[in-house]
Amino acid sequence: MKAILTAAAFVTLLVGATTAQSYKTLEILGSEALPEAEAVTGVRHPRPPVYVLLEDGRPLVSEAGYLQLAGEGPGFYYGAGAGARAGSSRASRRLGSNNWGAIEAMGLTGRIVERWRARHPDIRLGIDEISSRLGGFPDYDGDGISDHLTHQAGMNVNFLLPCRRQPEVLIHVGTGRHEELFDPGLFADLVAILVAERAYHLTTNAALGLLDDPDLRAAFAAEDREDDGYARSYRHANGHTRLYLLTPRGDHGDHVNALLWKGH
Amino acid sequence: MRSRRFASLGSLLLLLVACGPKEPQPEEQAQRARPMERALGALALHSDPAPAFVFIDGVFVGETAAEASLVVTRPAGEVDLRIAAPGRGDGIYRVEVPAGEKLTLKATLTLDQSRWDRPTRPVPIGPGQDLRGAVLVGSSGPLPVTYEETVAGPVERIVCLVLGNPELVVRDPDGEALPLEAMPEGVQGATGHRFLRVRLDRPGTHRLVVGGPGGGYVLRWMNGLPPLSGSDDPSLAKRRLAPESLAPK
Numbered sequence: 001m002k003a004i005l006t007a008a009a010f011v012t013l014l015v016g017a018t019t020a021q022s023y024k025t026l027e028i029l030g031s032e033a034l035p036e037a038e039a040v041t042g043v044r045h046p047r048p049p050v051y052v053l054l055e056d057g058r059p060l061v062s063e064a065g066y067l068q069l070a071g072e073g074p075g076f077y078y079g080a081g082a083g084a085r086a087g088s089s090r091a092s093r094r095l096g097s098n099n100w101g102a103i104e105a106m107g108l109t110g111r112i113v114e115r116w117r118a119r120h121p122d123i124r125l126g127i128d129e130i131s132s133r134l135g136g137f138p139d140y141d142g143d144g145i146s147d148h149l150t151h152q153a154g155m156n157v158n159f160l161l162p163c164r165r166q167p168e169v170l171i172h173v174g175t176g177r178h179e180e181l182f183d184p185g186l187f188a189d190l191v192a193i194l195v196a197e198r199a200y201h202l203t204t205n206a207a208l209g210l211l212d213d214p215d216l217r218a219a220f221a222a223e224d225r226e227d228d229g230y231a232r233s234y235r236h237a238n239g240h241t242r243l244y245l246l247t248p249r250g251d252h253g254d255h256v257n258a259l260l261w262k263g264h
Numbered sequence: 265m266r267s268r269r270f271a272s273l274g275s276l277l278l279l280l281v282a283c284g285p286k287e288p289q290p291e292e293q294a295q296r297a298r299p300m301e302r303a304l305g306a307l308a309l310h311s312d313p314a315p316a317f318v319f320i321d322g323v324f325v326g327e328t329a330a331e332a333s334l335v336v337t338r339p340a341g342e343v344d345l346r347i348a349a350p351g352r353g354d355g356i357y358r359v360e361v362p363a364g365e366k367l368t369l370k371a372t373l374t375l376d377q378s379r380w381d382r383p384t385r386p387v388p389i390g391p392g393q394d395l396r397g398a399v400l401v402g403s404s405g406p407l408p409v410t411y412e413e414t415v416a417g418p419v420e421r422i423v424c425l426v427l428g429n430p431e432l433v434v435r436d437p438d439g440e441a442l443p444l445e446a447m448p449e450g451v452q453g454a455t456g457h458r459f460l461r462v463r464l465d466r467p468g469t470h471r472l473v474v475g476g477p478g479g480g481y482v483l484r485w486m487n488g489l490p491p492l493s494g495s496d497d498p499s500l501a502k503r504r505l506a507p508e509s510l511a512p513k
Contacts (some may be wrong), residue, residue: 025370025371027369028369029308029368030367031367031368032365033364034364043335044334045327049326057326058323103317107317110327152426261350
């Protein structure tokens, strides 16, 4: 009891002086003797995170403050490192791993995976390129100009096209690769989850027919922007999410690129 | 009981150190201090109503779901606790963790954006440790927000504006605004980000002020650009700029 009161006084004193208004209170719910079983230094997470943890439960953090997506976990797998996908992307070949993300983006990825698992417990979600260990400016083709424009800040995450009939197969619409396995309804479901988690930007190929889904068609309105022959942009009714549908054949035909930033 | 036992053991070790024939080296001191450090406490953290990211002594330790607690077992004593939720300001606390006990805390996070307080003091910032790396910061709260870096001598820094379109001013130790030089068009076109170069010539604390009407922003404070293997001729810039990399206006 004494410990509780001591801690309470300490927290109350300091919290009152240092917190922002949005965190008015740090309420003490209680204090109890630590069971012997917990007497190890470490972190116990309320749910398994999607990022790599050290042995003691602390997250692995890069020098740039990024977290590394785990190779696999409940409801997901790292697509660029899996089976036929291994080394298939320029980014992963060049960098070894391109699965590091900013803390907020990785936290949102975890919540997206959780929602996906709840709806499709038998289909793991393929997560592909994110960023390199330090983020930055990869130049994959060696022409001196950085490539992979959106994967520099650890905030853009590629989600592969999910497949019910042959899980974890690489489908690439526009290139002929397993196109017959593409499941438009499942893909629309994934995009609906990304919108529900308030993804900021979504980019995929127009040939995937995302707006053929009646719910998505009703929610996204075309924006009045100059048509550059490359992409059409749409704004979601939530006022936050913007969708870009690319027209070149095969461009983003195997995934949706989600900028995971809640922003405002 | 256990903590008392560890404390006694620690006292004994300290006594032995005090009676020892030579000045202990730092490594030896650290080894001898370990038994004391095993006087453990734990923090159990809830956030209400939103999930939050938790930082202890400046290091990210994990997320707490709103309905479940993140348990951090650590040496007892004082910790700096930071709780952050996407799109909101940070809550910064100092908490005393009792030895041998689990202290359960609940941080109440309001969802009311308008009540976000901007930091009243400048936020320390430093450049990335690698040319490709950089410090990534951002906020969606009211502006201005001030960042500061103390330098010993002339250095160059680059501000890369990843998202948002705020007003940016860098001031030297005397408060004079320094010129921000826009990077070549090719660099900007290749990335979709705005790059601004600034020279910090005077030793002392320089301040980057992010101002304007408000809205979210994400920027990087960098110590350089990666060496270009080819030319920085703008004509080599990737002509096709992926639209999702455009900054929101």
